[in-house]
Amino acid sequence: MDANTARAVLHHVLAGRCRLVLPGAGPLELAAGDLALLPSGARHRLTAGPGAPPPPGPAAPGAGPPRSGGPPVEVRELGGEGDGARVLTVRAGYDRRTAPPLVAALPRALRLGRTRVDAAPLLRDTLALLAAPGRRSGPGDRLLALRVLEAGLVLATVPPPPDGPRRHPGIGRAVAAIENRYAEPWTVVTLAREAGMSRSAFTAAFRAAVGTTPARHLTARRIREAARLLAGTGIPQSAVPARVGYRSRVGFHLAFRTAYGTTPGEYRAGAPRRD
Known part of the structure; x- marks a missing residue:
């Protein structure tokens, strides 16, 4: 695996209760609706039941970093009837160089409660889609997994303010706009307008939260999408800048080279050798 590629793992509890255990760290208790995120795919175990003790022996990868050919999306049953849990697990890789800066500072594992997940409609609805009964896996699972992990990482890097999650709801709207509408001609002024804040207040609150x-956050999102288009699609290279919101090809090339250390053409040429 490329040294710049990190493996993220997400567990979403669909029913029941379970515990996530990492070596050298306190356990995370998870209930239905909760989400556990491991930004770098740290080794861990999932055990069923409220307060269930970890099984004997050293921690194993479990649902950790995906093995070659492993499913990016799966639903598993833990434990037995009465004290078990049903868990959706999502795995994907991402480039460390274009991840939000706070991602590197996140703990090995963190819990996002049901309330926070429900407050992120895109993430909540995609999780529900992936966990739908009778759903069959398909070639689009890897892209869906990547989108889920990106949304989870964004949510994790924008913690609720001390006085409650509604103190700066505009920052959440701006982050969602960047995540899902990156190709629009955003400026700091129009993002501040999306957030319903003045430019100066928005810039300060955004930097504090993200x-x-x-x-820079917008640039990272656009370049990350450009890298996906170059490596995973047959879209002409000349069409990529406009697809991700760049009007200037020169500006796009400079931003891409700054982020990846290579030109878009070189990146696409090397895509078959990438994990």
């Missing part, structure tokens, strides 16, 4: 400026 750890970088709105412009």
Whole structure:
């Protein structure tokens, strides 16, 4: 695996209760609706039942970093009837260089409660789609898994303010706009308008919540999508800048090279050798 590629794992509890155990760290208790995120795919175990003790022996990868050919999306039953849990597991890789700065500072594992998950409609609805009864896996699962992990990482890097999650709801709207509507001609002014805040207040609140400026966060999102289009689709290279929101090809090439250390053409040429 490329040294710049990190493996993220997400567990969403569909029913029941379970515990996530990592070596050298306290366990995370998870109930129905909760989400556990491991930004770098740390080794861990999932055990069923409220307060269930970890099984004997050293922690194994379990649902950790995906093995070659492993499913990016799966639903599993843990434990037995009465004390078991039903869990959706999603796995995907991402490029460390274009991840939000706070991702590197996140703990090995963290819990996002049901309330926070329900407050993120895109993430909530995609999780429900992936866990739908009778759903069959398909070639689009890897892309869906990547989108779920991206949404989970964004949610994890924008913690609720101390005075409650509704203190700065506009920051959440701006982050969602960047995540899902990156190709639009955003500026700091129009993002601040989306958030319903003044430019100065928005810029300060955004940096405090996300750890970088709105412009840099937008650039990282656009370049990450460009890399996906170059490596995973047959879209002409000349069409990629406009698809991700760049009007200037020169500006796009400079931004891409700054992020990946290579030109878009070189990146596409090397795609078959990438994990």
